[in-house]
Amino acid sequence: MESFPPQICEGMQHISESVFVVLCEIVGTSQDVALRRETEDIRDVVVRGRLPINDGFMSTLSGSKREGFRLEGSDVDWMFWLNDHQVIMDVSQSEYYNTANTALILSDSSESPPGFSLLQLLSPFVNREVYSACVRTNDRLYISSSIWRQLTCSALIPNSTIHGPCGSSDEAGVQYATAFCFVCDFWPPSASSWTDRCHTWPDPEVVDNIVRNGCHFVAIGHPLGPHENEEWRISFSLAENKLVSSMNHCQFLTYGLLKIFLKEVIDQQSEETNKLLCSYHMKTTVFWTIQQNTLPHWCPQNILAGFWICFKLLLKWVFKGVCPNFFIPQNNLFLTKVHGSAQNRLFLQLHELYKEGLACLLQSSSIRSYIIDVLYNPRLSICTDESIMRSEVDYDLKVVILSEGMIHIFRSGDIIIDTTKTIHIIEQFVESPMTHHQVVVIQRLTTNLLQRTSFLLQNMHNDTGFNKQTYIADKMSCHMLKLAAKFGCVSDMLYIAIYYYKTLRYREALSVIEMTKVKLAQPYLMYNRHVDRERYTEAVGGQSWSTKIRQAVAEEIDLDNRICYISELIPEQQSGLKNRTTSLFIPLFVMLHFLEFLCYRHIDTTLSLAALDELQFLVHHDQGLYIRDIYRYISWEILGICQQITGDLQGALYSYQQSLIPHHPWNEIPTATQKRIQEIVQSAPH
Known part of the structure; x- marks a missing residue:
């Protein structure tokens, strides 16, 4: 760290603490991250407990969101695999499976580069799509990764495009990546050296858990290998998630800082080089840095020291044109991108940042102002106690929000x-x-x-x-x-x-x-x-x-569309089911006035109309306090139902039309709304 500017060196610890605090704001406190991870762990238990054998695909969230990040612009990565298809590393491993209900696939890496393999089909019966992806070579059936990608790319989201091993799509401004892969319960022999390296990190129980849970195979071959269209890449996605979870919070925030630095600084250097590095390279850098034990103590006071060690390792890799996969070091992650003139340009850009020392972080729009505040206010008091950063009410609010989405x-x-x-x-x-x-x-x-x-x-x-x-x-x-x-x-x-x-x-x-x-x-x-x-x-x-x-x-009130709660809402629930949604969410105060209106209709007409007035005022004038934007369509719908019941057909027609307007992208009941509009139009005098 000899190249740090003097003004930064003097206040290094203070600036590190400041960066720790801002990263807790951007990335999350350890409590925030733990909540996100637990939410996904619960989801996995639920999905696996709900699916019987031979009931299709298993799924799990992977990538940065599974690791606990919620950074703006991050992709939502999903992995899917058939629960009755298993990859084995050796034919002798077939004894662990009931071949009457499990299709076996043999990994053959004899002719593939490190980290890649051919998948030979051993079982006579398989999923129809799997069989469609098979090609015959030397009287053996191999599952072609390129054909499989074509078959599964748009399986979940229509019009997805192929990006690497995934189907990539943009839904309401969010990028989704879905990878249909194959699961293997065994640890690949090519990664056996990894377990021998784990002396200081991760802990033996984490290593054991990772090895026992095996790996996956994703549909992409090595571009320089002899069987690019047929080969599959070994994926350690779930193992990586366990490694990230085993980091302490400062290590995790350092990983987050590298992701931010990549996006806001490295990728802004030039258009020629802004696609050469990715988040996976940053993660690999952190893994190697932690395991090599270059920094003995990861704490808020030296988070910048951790960042700098990672950055120097990345610079060294770019110089050499070699980024070793953490599990299979012989697999060079830079092989097809970071080489030749592109490698040279990227190295020169990174070296310019290196010469600036930690001042290069001033180019990050997210971090810059916090570093400047400390430089100009060296006596500024900085609290790194996470329990003070996040109040009890903030924690409760996060728990409520995360648990809402689970039902x-x-x-x-x-x-x-x-x-x-x-x-x-x-x-x-x-x-x-x-x-x-x-x-x-x-x-x-x-x-x-x-x-x-x-x-x-x-x-x-x-x-x-x-x-x-x-x-x-x-x-x-x-x-x-x-x-x-x-x-x-x-x-x-x-x-x-x-x-x-x-x-x-x-x-x-x-x-x-x-x-x-x-x-x-x-x-x-x-x-x-x-x-x-x-x-x-x-x-x-x-x-x-x-x-x-x-x-x-x-x-909000959550109605299961398969159950009748209120007869007046049956068309909306049926419309929801047609759109493959099992829940109809209704804002609480909308439901309150709706129920009040319905009940008073049978008791007191005046009070019924008063309840309708309250509902109308709420739907027309609420600014998001009681009605979230994603539930505005159902609020207009319910107002229209009440108006139609009272005979105010003009008001009902307006409300139904509001329910259908384009800026309600989450509308799951358009069929019901259109039918109600049709009823009003047909009943109107000609």
Whole structure:
């Protein structure tokens, strides 16, 4: 670090602490990152617990988002593999599988460069697409990576383009990359030397876990190999995720700083070189740096020292034109891109940055102002205590947001089978140690399960008339809904009101609505990603999560499209199912006024119209406080339904048209809206 500018050298520790703080803001604190990772871990357990054998593809989020990053512009990477197709490294390994229901594929790397292999099909029966991708060579069937890419590129998202081994697409401004690959339970022999290198990092249990979980094969061959169109690359994506998870937070933030530096500094040097390096090279640099133990202590005070060591290693690799794969060093990641004149230009650019020393970080738009602040205010007090950086309310808000997105992944196919498997998954979690976040997800899942089951039970007995069975079913449904409300959040009370409306108990429903209104009027309510931090902390700070969620947390109303909750919404739910969505999310306050309107129609017309006025004011004037943009379409739809019921056909037509306008990209009910518009047009006098 001899080339650091004097002014930076003098305040190195102070500047490092400042960079640590800003990286915690950009990348996340260790708590933030842990929450993101746990969310994906839970999802994996759920999906695998829900899928039976021979039920198609398994999936997992991979790449930077799985590692815990949420940097702007990052791709969303997914890996998919057939759960009844297994790659083996040696024919003798076939004894571990039941070949009656598992197709075996042999990895043959005898003629391939390091890190690549041919995949020979051994089983007579396979998935139809797999067979379609096969080519015959010397009386053997090999799965062609190039044909497989063509077949699977647009399997999930139409009009995807091939990018490396993936199908790449842009959906609503987000880049998705989907790789359909093959799984192998065995560690590849070509990576055996990696386990011998792991003396200081990672820990032996991490190494053991990585080796036991094997690898994947992704559909891309070595461009300089003899079988480019047939070859597959060995992917250590899941192993890399475990390595990143085993980093301490300063190491992880250093990785994040390198990603930011690549995007904001290196890639801005020239158009000629801005595609030569990628995030994977940055990750590889960090892996080697940590394992070589060049920096004994990774802490906030020397995060810049860690960055500089990584940068010098990267510079050395570019100079030599060799970036060794972390697991198979013989596989040079620079081989096809960083060579010749391009390599020379890139080295000269990086060397110019190197000559600047750590001052080169001043070229990063994200980091620059924080370094300057410290340079001009050397006595500036910097707090690196993460518990102070992220308040209790911030943590609670993140937990709520992350747990919200988990419920819908429990839904697919037959609702009874779904329910049974969900119970089994809850059982699995409850019987093992759980983190706080896992407890929250299981609590929300159990609440949702009770609500769903209660309406399912009521629907099953809806047409049987009033008899003893119907009476018992009704008692059970009511009991489940009240139990769900006891350990659920404030908005879960509204499901009781929905049930009472469905079973024609309008006054009871209105009584529950009034109680819910009182709770929702509290100034410390956490809803729709909004919360008054000071009042929330005063009201429930330091209390148990059960207390917080019952008293201070509310969420959107989530209706399973396979269950009838409110007959007036059946067309919308059916339209959602046609668009392959099993959930209909409705803003809480929209549902509150909607229910109030429906109930008062049978009791007091004046109060019914008053509820409609409140709903109309909310939908017309809300600025995102109660209605998120992604749910504006359903809010206009519900307003239109109420207006149509009262005979205000002109108002209803306007509301339905608002529901369909293009800036509602998440609209999943257009078929229902168009039918309702058609009804109004046809009923209008000619």
